[in-house]
Amino acid sequence: MVLQARIEKLASNGLYRDRSNVIYIGITRSGEREYHSFGDFQSIPKDHAVFEIGSITKVFTGLLLTELAERGIVNFDDPIEKYKPEYKNAVNLAGKPMTLRHLATHTAGLPREDKALRKKLLDKKNPYKHYLNEDLDAFFRSYKLKKAEQWGYSNLGVSLLGRILEDVTGKPLEEAIEERICKPLGLADTVMSLSDEQAERRIVARTKKKEPIPLMELYGILGAGGLLSTMDNMIRFVELNLGIIDSPLKDILQASHQKQANGPKKNFEMGTNWFIEHNKHIKYPIIWTGGTTVGFHSYAGFIKELGLGVTVLSSYHLRIHDLLLVLAGKGPVVTDRIAAEVFKDAAGK
Numbered sequence: 001m002v003l004q005a006r007i008e009k010l011a012s013n014g015l016y017r018d019r020s021n022v023i024y025i026g027i028t029r030s031g032e033r034e035y036h037s038f039g040d041f042q043s044i045p046k047d048h049a050v051f052e053i054g055s056i057t058k059v060f061t062g063l064l065l066t067e068l069a070e071r072g073i074v075n076f077d078d079p080i081e082k083y084k085p086e087y088k089n090a091v092n093l094a095g096k097p098m099t100l101r102h103l104a105t106h107t108a109g110l111p112r113e114d115k116a117l118r119k120k121l122l123d124k125k126n127p128y129k130h131y132l133n134e135d136l137d138a139f140f141r142s143y144k145l146k147k148a149e150q151w152g153y154s155n156l157g158v159s160l161l162g163r164i165l166e167d168v169t170g171k172p173l174e175e176a177i178e179e180r181i182c183k184p185l186g187l188a189d190t191v192m193s194l195s196d197e198q199a200e201r202r203i204v205a206r207t208k209k210k211e212p213i214p215l216m217e218l219y220g221i222l223g224a225g226g227l228l229s230t231m232d233n234m235i236r237f238v239e240l241n242l243g244i245i246d247s248p249l250k251d252i253l254q255a256s257h258q259k260q261a262n263g264p265k266k267n268f269e270m271g272t273n274w275f276i277e278h279n280k281h282i283k284y285p286i287i288w289t290g291g292t293t294v295g296f297h298s299y300a301g302f303i304k305e306l307g308l309g310v311t312v313l314s315s316y317h318l319r320i321h322d323l324l325l326v327l328a329g330k331g332p333v334v335t336d337r338i339a340a341e342v343f344k345d346a347a348g349k
Helices: 003-013 057-070 085-090 100-105 133-142 155-169 173-185 196-200 231-242 250-256 320-327 335-347
Strands: 022-029 032-039 051-054 227-229 268-270 275-277 286-292 296-303 308-315
Touching: 003 022, 003 032, 003 335, 022 231, 022 335, 051 296, 051 308, 057 100, 057 155, 057 173, 057 250, 057 286, 085 133, 100 155, 133 155, 155 173, 173 231, 227 231, 231 250, 231 296, 231 308, 286 335, 296 335, 308 335
Parallel strands: 051 286
Antiparallel strands: 022 032, 022 308, 051 227, 268 275, 275 286, 286 296, 296 308
């Protein structure tokens, strides 16, 4: 089965029967782009349609850390207690201090979420809306670290990293990422707050019953998520990371791909919030990231040695049960499966 047919088959599994949701795939081969779109974009220009990109935000938080480290403002091995002495019990265990590197590689030994979030879950379509900065602060003031230097995906850890970077830059995380990362990279539509014009281009995710899902609101865990973007910006972002497009942050991007820690499995390593996957069927590593919100799923990945990159943006409603399955790696998300088909196809040539 040719690649086009395999993509169409996978995409069909992620579309509602009435095709009222969308899946948009961008592929770059050394700068030669191709696109595959499915579903109803409702007259919004496809390349400029705005999607939530969820945890892809973590890579941008990691890039801000890398940029500050490259300029000597922070060091990856700075202990968290240097910046947050009030969190002493939460960031030290048996003489092993938690560092910025640990936060940016999910190796801090922190849980994924704060248990208090369950009590804040007042809106299943907007689950983080009522979890605020003061809730994150309360968690770290009271938490006692139980394990150190152990991999475990943690929204809390990257959120803490975001708060520290706000303190270091003296600016809200949104402004710091926009000014120091997105603007130099030419990513004008990669934002945390939409202008009126951008809001008109936003894809509105809907349930299978066609009920609109509100824009995800993040406060306490901003930095672990919160960004929105477009295919135009995300395929550019992939090409910037491939080195196809030059930028003043070229060295920063390349540094973010370097191994910083071991990952969750033997074939995974961690860059700065990038996953570095060594697939036995593909000669070269795949560097990738992905994101999931209640109504959206996203993926961005590339193989530098082949000049090959893939971006997938999609809208699909996950109920809380489905969302938990996705978080466990077992959910009905097709974005990473589509990307895997593209990489597998390239490896077979």
